[in-house]
Amino acid sequence: MYKLKRFWESIKNHFNAFRTDKFSIKNKGSWANYIFILIGIIGAVLLLFSNFLSTDKIQNKHSDTGKYYKFDNSSKVKVDKWLWNKNQNTLDVVLEYKDIDNSGIKEDKNLSYIARANDNAKKKLKIKTLAKTNNRVALRINDVKKGFEVLGLEIYTKLDDSEKQKETSLLANEKKVKTTTKNNPKNEQDYILEFIKSDQKNVKDNINISQKKIKNWEEKIDEKEAEINKLDDEKEYQTKTDKSNTDSKISGIQDDIRDLKLDIDRKKEEIKEDKEAEKLLRSKYKDTKEFND
Known part of the structure; x- marks a missing residue:
């Protein structure tokens, strides 16, 4: 009982700084106690909020599907799918690689992947490659259980047999990924068919x-031809010098029209090639599906 009383008296003494009868510059220790307690309170509040903000920052991170992310100086990667199977404890991810300027596809060569979940960042999760084409890959990450919060998928380029370079990290947020409870998850052939359908959509x-x-x-050509007709009509009331200037304007507009017609011809050829590609993809999809059935 005596020890308890002494302990209580000690606590009261530390709070002398807050007593009006003790709060004086002459009172030894009152200012020191006040500052010490104030610093302690501020420190505790800052620690609490810094932890909350940092946790919130991590837990709200997510790499959206359908969006390209810079991969290296010449290419980019898009997440086509995050699919978390809650029954199987797996997370499927489909990635698509492209050149940075969309001029062509980047092949998925010499790449490796490492996955870690936020609830146990030291543990590397097992990854299986389900399907792969020139610029697409479907991966299945195992042991992804409820409460993983945010999963990081690190992508590396293999430099040689022993070295690799990290290119980027993609994040799957537990609250934002699509979910399923199916007991028969997609296999390699399912994803190959999905890739073909994606190619069809792109075409x-x-x-x-x-x-x-x-x-x-074509609308621009119509506008420019109307402009030429208007300039021709104006020539009837122009001097020789003015007519020469008008003819120069007309000549420049005619050059623009020729360039536009060339662009149209080139684009029509591209459409012709794309329609042929679309036809071949339909056949490829049909043959692949029949082979698997």
């Missing part, structure tokens, strides 16, 4: 974009 999108460009160029 169709290219055709639609090309057709819109052609329409836009």
Whole structure:
């Protein structure tokens, strides 16, 4: 009882700084106690909020599907799918690689992957390559259980047999990935068919974009031809010098029209090639599906 009383008196003495009758510059230790307690409170608050903010920052990170992320100086990578199977404890990810300027595809060569979950960052999760084409890959990450919070997928380029260089990290947020509970997850052939369908969609999108460009160029040609007709009408009331200037303007507009017509011809050839590719992809999809069935 005596020890408890002494302990209580000690606590009261530390709070003398807050007593109006003791709060004086003459009172030894009052300012020191006040500053010490204030610093302690501020430190505790900062520690609490810094931990909250850092945790919130990590737990809200996510690499969205359908968006390209810079891979290296010449290429980029897009996440086509995050699919978490809660029953199987697996996370499927589909990636697509492209040149940075969309001029062509980047082949998925000499790449390796490491996956870690936020709940146990030291543990490397097992990854299986389910399917692979020139620029697409489907991976299955195992042992992804409820509470993983955020999973990081690190992508490396193999430099030689022993060295590799980290290119980027993609993040899968437990709250934002698509989920499934199916007991028969997709296999290699399922993903090959999915890749073909994605190629078909890309070709169709290219055709639609090309057709819109052609329409836009044709409208510009109509506008420029109308401008030429207007300039021709104005020549009737112009001097010889003015007519010469007008003819120069007309000549420049005619050059623009020729360039636009060349662009249209090139784009029509691209559409022709894309339609042929679309036809071949339909056949490829059908043959692949029949072979697997």
